[in-house]
Amino acid sequence: MQLIKNLKWRYATKKYDNSKKVSEKHIDIIKEAIRLSPSSYGLQPYKIKNIKNAKLREDLKPLSWGQNQITDASHLFLFCNSIEVTDKDVDDFIKLKSSINKIPVEKLSSYGDFIKTKLSKKSEIEMFHWTAKQTYIALSNAINACAELEIDCTPIEGFEPEEYNFKLELNKEGLNACVLLAVGYRHNEDTAQQATKVRKGLNKIFEEI
C-alpha cells in the first residue's frame, strides 16, 4: 500500500544536500496535495509561505534553534494558521461553494449562518488552536506527498513563532507562524536515515471499547 510505504520511507531529515534542488514540477504536486487537504467546513484557514529568499532564510535560522535545515534544504515552507476566521471568510467560502457547486448563494445562506454561529462560540484562543489543527492536516499531506515523490522533508516545530510573526509581519495578514516544512534531498552523511523508526506498539495506542 502506497501510504504505508510512504510512512515507512520517510524520516525527519537532519542534514540536506544543499546542491540538490527539488524541481518545480514536484513542488507543484506537493502544493496540490496541500490545496486538496480536508479542513473543518472546508474553510482552509491557513496560508503557506514558500520562503525562497536565501538572505531571509539565513536570518530565520537563528530564530529556529540554529537548525541547518532552514538554510540547507532545497525549499522551506512556512505553514501559517489564520488567527481568526471572520464572517467575511465564511461569506467568501459560501461564494466559492456556490460557484463550484452551481448552487445559488441564497440557497447556501443558512449553511453560512450555521457555520458563523458555530464559529462565534469559539473563544479567541480556541479559534487560534482550531485553525492550527487544520493546518496540521495540510502539513501531513505535504509530508506524504514528499514521501511518495521520494523527496525528503523535515517538519519543524523548533522555532520561535513570535519572532517569525514579527519578522515577517504575519499578524498584519491575520496569520501566525504555525509549523515549518523543510523540503529537499538528504545528505548522504545524514546518519538519521539509518535509524529504525521508533513507534509504540499497537496496543499502546489503540483500545476497543
Next chain:
Amino acid sequence: MQLIKNLKWRYATKKYDNSKKVSEKHIDIIKEAIRLSPSSYGLQPYKIKNIKNAKLREDLKPLSWGQNQITDASHLFLFCNSIEVTDKDVDDFIKLKSSINKIPVEKLSSYGDFIKTKLSKKSEIEMFHWTAKQTYIALSNAINACAELEIDCTPIEGFEPEEYNFKLELNKEGLNACVLLAVGYRHNEDTAQQATKVRKGLNKIFEEI
C-alpha cells in the same frame, strides 16, 4: 500519484450504508497508518478508541449534534490527545528508542533531558493544544488510508468534547476527546458524493517570499 488520487476520491461522507462493514484486515491497515504517523519528537501523545459498543454509540449520538454517522458507519474511532506529556512519558519514549535503535539508555539521556526541558516551557494550555495538533497528523493519515482502500470516512469535530470526556472518563486516563473519524461505506443515496470538491485556488493559499 496515489496521494492526489486519494485526496480527490474522498469526501466527508454524510450517510453510511449501515449494512456494510469494513473488514478487520482493512481496519488493521488504517491502524498501522495511524501508528506510523510522525509526531513531535516521535512522542505519539494520543490514544485512539475504537468504539465498538453499539449501545455506547447510540448514547454518544446526542452528544454529537445528533449526526447519523456516529451510529451508522461501520466503525467509529475517537482520537484522544494526551492532556499532558510527563517526564515519565519521555522516559518511556527514550527506553523504546533505546530498545529499537539498540543504543544504551545512558547515551540517550541528554536527548531525553532536552525534550523534558523543552516541554517544561509549554504552559498547560499550550501542551494541550500541541498534543491535539499531533493527533491531527494521525487523523490525516487515517483519512488517507481509508481513501487508498476506497473506504469512506468522515472526520467529525461536531461533538461535545467535555460530554465525551465525562461519559468515557477520559480525563482519568489523562486524555481528551479530540476528534472523531467515522469509517464505513457510503450509502448510495448520499448526495454529498456527487458534489464537486470546494477548494481555494493555489494563489489564495500560497505565496513566495
